[in-house]
Amino acid sequence: MGKQGNDSRNQEQLQDLLLDSEGFSDFMLELVLMAAAGLGTGRPVLCSITVERAGFPVTVASSELAVMALDERQYAFNDGPCLTALRQDRMVFIPDLHASREWGHYAREIASSGVHSILAVPVEAGNGTRAALNCYARDPGTMDERFIAAVEAFAGSISRILRLALGFHLPAIAGADLGPELRARGLVDGAVAVIMVQDKCSRADAFAQLGQTAFTSNMRIGDRAIQVLQPARRARGIE
Amino acid sequence: MDIGDDDLQLKQLRQVQPLAGLTVGELWLKYFAIGGSAGQFEIEAYLYAAHALPTLERDLVAHSINERFIDLGMDLRVPYSADLDPGKEES
Numbered sequence: 001m002g003k004q005g006n007d008s009r010n011q012e013q014l015q016d017l018l019l020d021s022e023g024f025s026d027f028m029l030e031l032v033l034m035a036a037a038g039l040g041t042g043r044p045v046l047c048s049i050t051v052e053r054a055g056f057p058v059t060v061a062s063s064e065l066a067v068m069a070l071d072e073r074q075y076a077f078n079d080g081p082c083l084t085a086l087r088q089d090r091m092v093f094i095p096d097l098h099a100s101r102e103w104g105h106y107a108r109e110i111a112s113s114g115v116h117s118i119l120a121v122p123v124e125a126g127n128g129t130r131a132a133l134n135c136y137a138r139d140p141g142t143m144d145e146r147f148i149a150a151v152e153a154f155a156g157s158i159s160r161i162l163r164l165a166l167g168f169h170l171p172a173i174a175g176a177d178l179g180p181e182l183r184a185r186g187l188v189d190g191a192v193a194v195i196m197v198q199d200k201c202s203r204a205d206a207f208a209q210l211g212q213t214a215f216t217s218n219m220r221i222g223d224r225a226i227q228v229l230q231p232a233r234r235a236r237g238i239e
Numbered sequence: 240m241d242i243g244d245d246d247l248q249l250k251q252l253r254q255v256q257p258l259a260g261l262t263v264g265e266l267w268l269k270y271f272a273i274g275g276s277a278g279q280f281e282i283e284a285y286l287y288a289a290h291a292l293p294t295l296e297r298d299l300v301a302h303s304i305n306e307r308f309i310d311l312g313m314d315l316r317v318p319y320s321a322d323l324d325p326g327k328e329e330s
Contacts, residue, residue, distance in 0.1 A: 184272035192274070207274060208295055215298060215319045220306050221273040 045143075046070070046115075046136040050082050051129060057083060066113065070136055073109050080106050085120035086132035091152070092120040095143065117143045121155040131159075146197075153193040156203070184222050191225035244323040245297065249288060252301055252317045256286070259307045269303040294320045 048067045059071045074080025081092040097107045115136045123131035133155045195206035214221045267279040284290030301317040
C-alpha cells in the first residue's frame with residue numbers, strides 16, 4: 001500500500017502513464033460515443049478528447065482519423081473552439097459554423113470537412129491538467145438540447161474518473177494493475193451519466209438508484225451498469 | 240442519520256472482514272471500481288470508526304465486501320442501510 005511521501009514524486013509519471021495508455025483513452029471515448037449514439041438524435045457525430053499539459057495540447061482519443069485533423073488545425077493556430085473550452089473553462093457551442101463570425105477563420109480552415117456544428121465541453125481533470133471533450137456534426141440539427149445535456153453529463157463522468165485517477169488516489173496504489181478497476185469504474189460512471197440524462201436527476205440520485213438496484217438484487221454494480229449501458233451500445237452497433 | 244444503525248453496519252462489516260481476505264488497499268480498490276468517492280485514507284479511518292461516511296458510501300463499502308463474497312461463493316452478506324432500517328429514506 002502507498003506511502004504518503006511518494007504522492008507528489010510519482011504524480012507526473014503516473015499521469016504520463018495514464019494519458020499514454022491507449023486502452024484508457026479509447027475506453028473513455030467509447031463511453032462518450034455510446035452516449036452520443038444512445039441519447040442524442042442517433043445521427044453520427046465525430047468526437048475527440050483533448051488534454052493540455054504545460055501549454056501543449058494533445059488529442060488523446062478520437063473517433064475517426066478525420067477528427068484528429070480537425071483538432072490539430074486548432075493546435076496549429078493555437079486557437080479554436082476546443083482550446084477555448086479547455087483554456088477558458090466554458091462550453092463552446094457553435095450550431096452553425098458557417099454563420100459564425102467569431103469562428104469564421106476556423107470555419108474556412110476546415111471547410112472541406114463538411115462540419116456544420118461543433119460542441120466543446122471542458123473537462124476538469126485537476127492537477128494542472130486541462131481537458132475538453134469535442135464533438136463535430138455534419139448534419140444540421142444533430143446537436144439538440146438533449147444531445148448537449150448528454151455530452152455534458154458524460155464530460156462530468158470523465159472528469160470524475162480523470163480526477164480520481166490522477167488525483168490523490170492514484171499514487172496510493174502505484175505499481176498496482178489499474179486496468180480492470182479503472183475500466184470497471186468507467187462503466188459505473190457511464191451508467192450513472194445515462195441515468196442522469198434519462199431521469200433528469202442529480203448524480204447522487206442516479207448513483208443511489210444504480211446502487212439500490214444492485215444492493216437489493218444481490219448483483220454486482222458493474223453488471224447493473226452494463227445493463228443500463230446496453231441500449232446505448234446497441235444504438236451504436238457495438239452489440 | 241441514525242448513529243445506532245451506522246454502528247451496527249460497521250460492526251458486522253468488521254466481523255466478516257477477515258473472511259474476505261482483503262487488505263484495506265484491496266478493499267478500497269474494489270470500492271473505487273464500483274463508484275466509491277472516498278479516498279483510501281478515509282476508508283481506513285471509517286473501518287476504525289474514526290471517520291463517518293455518508294449512507295451511500297457506507298453501502299458501497301459493504302457492497303465491495305459482498306461482491307468479494309459472491310466471488311468466493313460464500314453466502315455471507317454485510318447488511319445495507321435500508322436492511323437495517325427499511326423505513327428510512329435515503330439521505
